[in-house]
Amino acid sequence: MKKPQKPKNEPLRIQTLNELGLLDSEPEPQLDRLTEFVAHVFCVPVALISLVDSDRQWFKSKVGLDACETSRDISFCGHAILGPDVFVVPNALKDERFKDNPLVTGPPYIRFYAGAPLVHKNGSALGTLCLIDIEPRTFDEDDIKVLREVADKVIWEFCH
Template structure:
């Protein structure tokens, strides 16, 4: 029986995965290189870069496998998230956790599995870099070390991706705000690119995520509420 994941921890992990904006993206050479090297170093026919979301494991990159995803409840990679360390299954038919798994009893016929966790700097496990064979086997100590090293480099690539995306979004917002913004001379409303007028607060919230609270400054209190002043 698999140990349960605490709801708060899983919610935070899924939010961390979302922030990397990696799910359902197209194949990229940078990630395909990792699975290629992993397959070569571990001498296996299948290598996968797997991300586990709420319902599935999705493969950003794959060698030797055609499917793009599988259900989470039968995934081997969920066990990597639960164990929080590299998982090696030498023979699935001899392991009660996996012997009746449909990924073992039918295609792709997994007999050997090894997966290293993709651990972020904040400690969240997004998925795994894993290898699969149709025959029972094991990894040498050096192969396991290499698998874990490559998993760490995948996370480094993900961090670079996230920083790059955040920087691009920030620059885009600066360009929008720095441009000529049509503002009403009377009510100070702002016109957007579609020609609709909205408040200054709404415009800034849309372009920066800043939220507002309202109060009244001392000058306006004296002008509009002299009795209170």
């Protein structure tokens, strides 16, 4: 398993998360609707709005998962925030970074992951809007476009 690196702008990213007051905050119906929407549109059992802090990823909104957070060291989202593009893992069992990850070898048995970074106007990726499936799957350019557009709506909700 490959642990995610920290972004170059990690101090600014953490400061922005703290200033927005998103971590450990109450559920927000408008965000829950967006999470439910992407779960439905993409027919996945799990969809999350995940915020990545110093040591963990915390779920601001979730569909299909009971956990409220996981360690950053085993998170897929920790990898997804390292670049601006939607991060896709078609089959985690065949990906060297994830094949022995405890989230792959045990519950929730992740096979497919797609995460759109939630990028603040200052350039900090605060977390992701992500999709998880227990079956490998493909994700085409149209899928990426839709997920990116909904992720942009999530970040707009964070900042307004």
